[in-house]
Amino acid sequence: MIEILVAAFANFLTRFLPILFLKKHYKRFLFLKEDFPTVLLTILTLYILFPKELDLQILSYELVAIVVTIVIHLLFRRFLLSIFLGSMVYIVLINNFF
Amino acid sequence: MLDKRLFFSAFKDTLPIFISYFALSFSFGILAVKMGLNPYLAIFMSIIIYSGSLQFFLVALFNKLSLFDIFITSFLFNFRQFFYSLTFLERYKNSFYKIFALTDETFAILTHKRENPKYEMYISLLNHAYWIIGTICGVVFVQYIEIKFKGLDFILVTLFIVILLESFLKSKRVFPFILGALSFGIFYLLGVKNLLIFSIFFAFVVLFLRHKND
Numbered sequence: 271m272i273e274i275l276v277a278a279f280a281n282f283l284t285r286f287l288p289i290l291f292l293k294k295h296y297k298r299f300l301f302l303k304e305d306f307p308t309v310l311l312t313i314l315t316l317y318i319l320f321p322k323e324l325d326l327q328i329l330s331y332e333l334v335a336i337v338v339t340i341v342i343h344l345l346f347r348r349f350l351l352s353i354f355l356g357s358m359v360y361i362v363l364i365n366n367f368f
Numbered sequence: 369m370l371d372k373r374l375f376f377s378a379f380k381d382t383l384p385i386f387i388s389y390f391a392l393s394f395s396f397g398i399l400a401v402k403m404g405l406n407p408y409l410a411i412f413m414s415i416i417i418y419s420g421s422l423q424f425f426l427v428a429l430f431n432k433l434s435l436f437d438i439f440i441t442s443f444l445f446n447f448r449q450f451f452y453s454l455t456f457l458e459r460y461k462n463s464f465y466k467i468f469a470l471t472d473e474t475f476a477i478l479t480h481k482r483e484n485p486k487y488e489m490y491i492s493l494l495n496h497a498y499w500i501i502g503t504i505c506g507v508v509f510v511q512y513i514e515i516k517f518k519g520l521d522f523i524l525v526t527l528f529i530v531i532l533l534e535s536f537l538k539s540k541r542v543f544p545f546i547l548g549a550l551s552f553g554i555f556y557l558l559g560v561k562n563l564l565i566f567s568i569f570f571a572f573v574v575l576f577l578r579h580k581n582d
Binding site: 271272273274276277278279280281282283284285286287288289299301302303304305306307308309310311312313314315316317318319320332335336339340343344349350352353354356357360361363364365367 | 551578
């Protein structure tokens with residue numbers, strides 16, 4: 271519960287800071303606009319893929335699913351389609367459906 | 369008063385968003401319950417956080433992160449919203465709710481439209497409603513249909529991968545990916561305890577120094 275409130279508060283801050291008191295200083299943060307979101311998302315993705323105790327079997331499933339996601343996305347450029355087919359591949363692999 | 373014609377046109381303009389918000393928040397609802405979160409808290413999250421990838425991230429990693437991790441990650445994760453609010457500073461002046469509900473998709477629709485407070489409010493409310501309704505449906509769905517397989521949380525990874533791929537296709541730049549991988553790689557190999565914070569901070573410093581030298 272407290273986790274949710276902390277996250278919500280942090281999220282509020284991102285939306286309200288410019289209006290509250292950064293009107294004059296926002297130019298200082300503009301350098302973050304271009305690259306930072308991608309850098310951060312790269313870090314978060316790797317953080318999820320590489321837990322402290324790495325299981326190579328799981329990692330290999332993850333990599334296959336990621337490649338499938340990328341290929342499907344390059345072919346169709348449909349956000350939801352890529353997400354669902356990619357996740358499906360992972361679910362099939364990890365549950366040994368075949 | 370509700371302007372019916374305007375509301376209907378807002379509804380039409382948000383239909384594509386309805387599909388993607390509903391599908392994503394529906395999956396979020398299922399995943400949250402599967403990860404052991406109280407269904408009401410899942411719905412509560414969609415109401416007060418209302419940020420897709422952040423919510424997925426939180427339910428997937430709740431028990432692995434400290435409060436400080438959660439604060440820093442949530443803040444930086446959605447830092448791009450800072451720029452949306454900034455862009456709409458004049459337009460939105462006093463509307464607390466509209467600023468709160470300024471998501472990527474809402475921003476995307478409204479940047480192309482002329483200023484119209486009522487229309488903006490309808491768009492914001494509708495998108496937020498789709499998000500909450502999808503979550504409720506997901507949470508309810510999982511009560512009746514038992515999901516026996518595992519791996520549903522991988523939606524988070526595919527979601528991130530698609531966002532990253534889109535960002536690459538648009539910018540055609542590899543620098544942010546290399547910096548991200550490097551920041552993570554260094555601290556992962558060092559076996560640092562607060563891996564996430566260290567990597568994020570390192571990347572931030574590099575970007576800052578690079579900016580200073582320009």
